[in-house]
Amino acid sequence: MAQLVKRAFKFRFHPTPEQAGELARTFGCARLVYNKALHHRTHAYTSEGRKISYVESSATLTQWKKTEDLAFLNEVSSVPLQQALRHLQAAFANFFAKRAKYPTFKSRKESRASAEYTRSAFTYRDGQLTLAKMDGPLAIVWSRPLPEEAQPSTVTVSKDAAGRWFVSILCQDRIIPLPATANVVGVDAGITALATLSTEEKIVNPQHERADRRKLAKAQRTLTRTEKGSANRQKAKLKVARVHARITDRRRDHLHKVTTRLVRENRTVVIEDLTVRNMVKNHTLARAISDASWRQMRTMLEYKAQWYGRELLVVDRWVPSSKLCSACGAIQRSMPLNVREWVCACGASHDRDVNAAKNILAAGLAER
Structure with missing residues (x-):
């Protein structure tokens, strides 16, 4: 209805x-x-x-x-x-x-x-x-x-x-609500892949800020060389703003396409409750995390799921999704960020992000 x-x-x-x-x-x-x-x-x-x-x-x-x-x-x-x-x-x-x-x-x-x-x-x-x-x-x-x-x-x-x-x-x-479907999916947000699904699909992260980084740096250098209060400074500010606007528009467009597809194809979408505000304090990854815009992706999923009669589940951030074996349930002692693939003692071979997405899905379905 x-x-x-x-x-x-x-x-x-x-x-x-x-x-x-x-x-x-x-x-x-x-x-x-x-x-x-x-x-x-x-x-x-x-x-x-x-x-x-x-x-x-x-x-x-x-x-x-x-x-x-x-x-x-x-x-x-x-x-x-x-x-x-x-x-x-x-x-x-x-x-x-x-x-x-x-x-x-x-x-x-x-x-x-x-x-x-x-x-x-x-x-x-x-x-x-x-x-x-x-x-x-x-x-x-x-x-x-x-x-x-x-x-x-x-x-x-x-x-x-x-x-x-x-x-x-x-x-x-x-x-108008979307057609009924029995599909459920877990989503692990990332940097290299914007979203890794429990179906083992990885949605690419276009990294729009990185693509225009050279153009942005050139515009910012030009701005710093202009005199404060001059007409040239206003022109340089406008050029910097236009580069930022291009990055923002392309990022938003991609997020709309990704979130609309997830909501259209699945009855239930499960995501992780990420604290982006704390994560960007890591100066090594802050720029990449901001470019991924996970918070905006979650906001889009929330209102689109409500509009179209879908279910969005959010699991606790402390769920050990990366360290937990989705096959046997064993938890690894440590899982550094540079480890992208690993083998559990039970013999199961895991892609780090796919395994995390599967665990996020299982945790969300278990809690509802």
């Missing part, structure tokens, strides 16, 4: 000079409101021990708009400013729930600037999207169609460090 889910559809668009100027002002005002509200809430708590709610912050924003110094806030749509306050409220909620660190100030040098518009601040009609304070629709590159009779609830406009403009449209989509 099909289910309705909220899904964001992201597209590139090409603003006119007037639209780009309006959006740049909106980005700046939203960042200013966020930072001033954060300062206000922090000062109230440290000096008076008083917590400020979203409602009080919203009322304070109204007062700011009436002052001479901040009257320019009235020149942009009020909705992105209110949404900035809501994002700050969510950041504090995550902090007090111990899910995140204390909110930090936003910098104009951040790689991505964005503004969020709710339904009252945009119109979507006949395949055209028009934002508040703009006299015409955005020139969106519709790389794929929105769901039939889509009614967007939220629109987020952003600009990345490479100078590309994006619009993310949130709307309801009808997801």
